Amino acid sequence: MLKWLLLIAAGYFLYRLVTNEARKKSKDDKKQKEEMVATGEMVRDPICGAYIDANAGVTVRDGDKTYRFCSYECRDNFLKQLESGGREIPAREEKDAE
Template sequence: MIKLLLFVACGYVLYRLFMGDKKKKEMTQKKNVEKMVATGQMVKDPVCGTYVPQDSDIRVRDGEKIHNFCSYECRDTFLKQLEASRPKENQKNIEE
């Protein structure tokens, strides 16, 4: 009976040790993301709202504004929305 109690106690201590560390890492990571958003190092994806680094590789330039995306799917969705919002005459002039 004592061996069982010791085994359960050791298991609980190990569980708390590893899970507590995981929670601390998540909290630290969340604070870092909030800090980067506040300083302007991360920007919001215009399609899904995910925060991505300002120097991400997936970008689209719309006039003077540069939009950053979390994935190619979000970029493609944005481009479709952008094309649909522009008048057809303007699109013809761009193609020529």
């Protein structure tokens, strides 16, 4: 009987140890993400609202403003919204290599 009680107590202790570490990691990740957003290292996708790295991802330029997207699907939805609103993003001119 004592063996079972010790085994159950050890199992419960291990369970709590693992869940506390997972919970702590989740809080640390959330805090790190908030710090990255506050320092400008991350930007928000204007379509789905996901936060992405400011130096990566899919981009679209509209004049001086650059929009960043998490996926090509969000980018395409954004372009459709611009076109339906009567605005078009000018096509980037490709220069011939000489």
